[in-house]
Structures are given as structure tokens and as C-alpha cells.
Amino acid sequence: MAHDARAQQLLPLLVRRHEHGWLIESRHGTSDGVVAYARCVDCGARRVELEPAAVAPPTPTSVVLGG
Numbered sequence: 001m002a003h004d005a006r007a008q009q010l011l012p013l014l015v016r017r018h019e020h021g022w023l024i025e026s027r028h029g030t031s032d033g034v035v036a037y038a039r040c041v042d043c044g045a046r047r048v049e050l051e052p053a054a055v056a057p058p059t060p061t062s063v064v065l066g067g
Helices: 002-010
Strands: 022-030 032-038 046-052
Touching: 022 046
Parallel strands: none
Antiparallel strands: 022 032, 032 046
């Protein structure tokens, strides 16, 4: 079990995969809807989301950077 914990420490952002937990840091309205800037609370990866003016779930408009 100690070996697994050590392996996690040695694989910080290169291989370790996880479900991102996005935190919205800021948002502003545009003609297409609301643009939101999000950061993963675990690894610090960032993405940009577009919340269309119509009722729909947010759609990522960028790729993940980092993590």
C-alpha cells in the first residue's frame, strides 16, 4: 500500500488522471451567452465554458491546459 502512495507522488501531472472538479473563477456576458472561466480544484487545469443564451448545459470551448 505504501508503494501505491509513493507512485501517486511521483506522477503529479504527467499520467495521473482524475475526474475534474470545475470551479468557476469568473464569468461575463457576450452576444453568444455567458463565458465562464473554470479551474480544476484538484490539479489546477483550466478551461473556458460557454453557457448559451438559450437554456442548455455549459459547453467547453477550449481544451484542458495542464493536469
